[in-house]
Amino acid sequence: xxxxxxxxxxxxxxxxxxxxxxxxxxxxxHGYQINDxxxxxxxxxxxxxxxxxxxxLERLEKTGAVSVYSxxxxxxxxxxxxxxxxxxxxxxxxxxxENLAHSTLPGFAGEVGLMFLNHLPAEEALASLxxxxxxxxxxxxxxxxxxxxxPTLRIDLAMDHKRAMxxxxxxxxxxxxxxxxxx
Amino acid sequence: xxxxxxxxxxxxxxxxxxxxxxxxxxxxxHGYQINDxxxxxxxxxxxxxxxxxxxxLERLEKTGAVSVYSxxxxxxxxxxxxxxxxxxxxxxxxxxxENLAHSTLPGFAGEVGLMFLNHLPAEEALASLxxxxxxxxxxxxxxxxxxxxxPTLRIDLAMDHKRAMxxxxxxxxxxxxxxxxxx
DNA sequence: GGGCGCATGTAATGAGTTACATGATTGA
DNA sequence: TCAATCATGTAACTCATTACATGCGCCC
Numbered sequence: 001x002x003x004x005x006x007x008x009x010x011x012x013x014x015x016x017x018x019x020x021x022x023x024x025x026x027x028x029x030h031g032y033q034i035n036d037x038x039x040x041x042x043x044x045x046x047x048x049x050x051x052x053x054x055x056x057l058e059r060l061e062k063t064g065a066v067s068v069y070s071x072x073x074x075x076x077x078x079x080x081x082x083x084x085x086x087x088x089x090x091x092x093x094x095x096x097x098e099n100l101a102h103s104t105l106p107g108f109a110g111e112v113g114l115m116f117l118n119h120l121p122a123e124e125a126l127a128s129l130x131x132x133x134x135x136x137x138x139x140x141x142x143x144x145x146x147x148x149x150x151p152t153l154r155i156d157l158a159m160d161h162k163r164a165m166x167x168x169x170x171x172x173x174x175x176x177x178x179x180x181x182x183x
Numbered sequence: 184x185x186x187x188x189x190x191x192x193x194x195x196x197x198x199x200x201x202x203x204x205x206x207x208x209x210x211x212x213h214g215y216q217i218n219d220x221x222x223x224x225x226x227x228x229x230x231x232x233x234x235x236x237x238x239x240l241e242r243l244e245k246t247g248a249v250s251v252y253s254x255x256x257x258x259x260x261x262x263x264x265x266x267x268x269x270x271x272x273x274x275x276x277x278x279x280x281e282n283l284a285h286s287t288l289p290g291f292a293g294e295v296g297l298m299f300l301n302h303l304p305a306e307e308a309l310a311s312l313x314x315x316x317x318x319x320x321x322x323x324x325x326x327x328x329x330x331x332x333x334p335t336l337r338i339d340l341a342m343d344h345k346r347a348m349x350x351x352x353x354x355x356x357x358x359x360x361x362x363x364x365x366x
Numbered sequence: 367g368g369g370c371g372c373a374t375g376t377a378a379t380g381a382g383t384t385a386c387a388t389g390a391t392t393g394a
Numbered sequence: 395t396c397a398a399t400c401a402t403g404t405a406a407c408t409c410a411t412t413a414c415a416t417g418c419g420c421c422c
Binding site: 010015018022092093097100111119157160162168171 | 193198201202205208225228229275276278279280282283284285286287288292293294295296297298299300301302303307308311312314315318319322334335336337338340341343344345347348349350351352354355359
Binding site: 213215234238259260 | 375
């Protein structure tokens with residue numbers, strides 16, 4: 001079940017549960033609302049599809065981390081409103097500590113291609129890396145001015161981290177392209 | 184089937200296929216040998232388990248990217264030796280160009296926790312980030328002196344990239360911890 | 367004789383995405 | 395009236411990991 005009890009590495013489940021619980025600490029919300037929030041405000045940080053969220057909410061309910069009640073406004077479709085429980089808050093903090101304390105470096109980070117770079121003629125390899133550079137630059141350009149939701153939801157911090165990683169990638173690409181172009 | 188024909192984003196399948204095809208460009212090898220190579224020499228860059236590799240090799244054979252022949256040495260267990268085909272070489276180059284040209288930044292990069300950092304008391308948040316910092320430092324320390332396999336397999340390039348990303352993460356953590364400690 | 371290395375897999379599990387299904391309301 | 399929005403899901407598919415299965419040879 002992977003409750004992240006000091007198991008030394010983080011699963012995607014943990015991160016997604018953390019996200020949903022975190023969103024529910026802001027206020028009680030129904031599934032549609034949560035998905036909407038993630039799609040619109042958090043899309044620059046996270047990618048989670050609707051069915052995944054619905055399924056996870058169900059699971060969190062079964063384990064007692066969130067509670068549900070039905071609500072109906074006028075004659076609109078009924079909603080299932082989720083609220084975080086005391087146990088949920090504990091789990092949230094546990095997952096949060098784990099997430100903050102762990103590094104995200106290991107694993108498949110797109111470095112496989114680099115190993116085989118020399119299998120491409122030098123010109124082509126450089127062209128590919130330059131394209132990558134442009135892509136990264138475009139991504140960075142699209143990261144400007146993301147509104148922060150006050151001190152309770154530091155989207156800005158997450159974006160700052162993303163930006164830092166982007167800039168590092170860019171710097172590395174520049175240097176590497178230069179080095180390869182000389183040789 | 185995701186042949187990565189300019190579909191604009193890279194699947195894990197693509198990266199794993201690229202890896203296997205790349206290993207087979209070095210020389211014809213049987214499954215055990217390939218897995219051994221990945222586990223021992225490439226473990227710092229990639230993580231792929233044995234059954235995954237066996238399954239993928241089967242699939243690559245079905246699509247004609249690799250061919251197989253059986254071999255037996257003495258009375259040892261028979262081996263299935265895989266060789267990359269002409270079509271496989273084409274696929275390899277295609278995947279390689281794609282992989283090099285694409286950035287790996289987007290998606291779930293462990294930034295969820297940062298968004299909720301303020302839900303932890305300042306001291307605890309700092310402690311978690313400091314732990315992360317130490318972990319990253321440890322990882323970086325373990326990255327020294329990885330032997331390169333000549334110009335045909337640039338493990339060193341991949342490690343250089345990893346190191347650069349690690350250093351960037353470290354720098355960001357230092358700065359962020361300082362900033363948070365002041366406030 | 368017992369365990370490790372060689373060499374191949376299969377089966378079960380779990381996680382996430384895509385595509386699909388449903389049905390009411392609201393605005394052009 | 396036609397499309398989009400609200401609101402919830404289900405079913406099928408893919409992909410990767412874990413644990414298990416098998417059997418021979420080699421070394422202590």
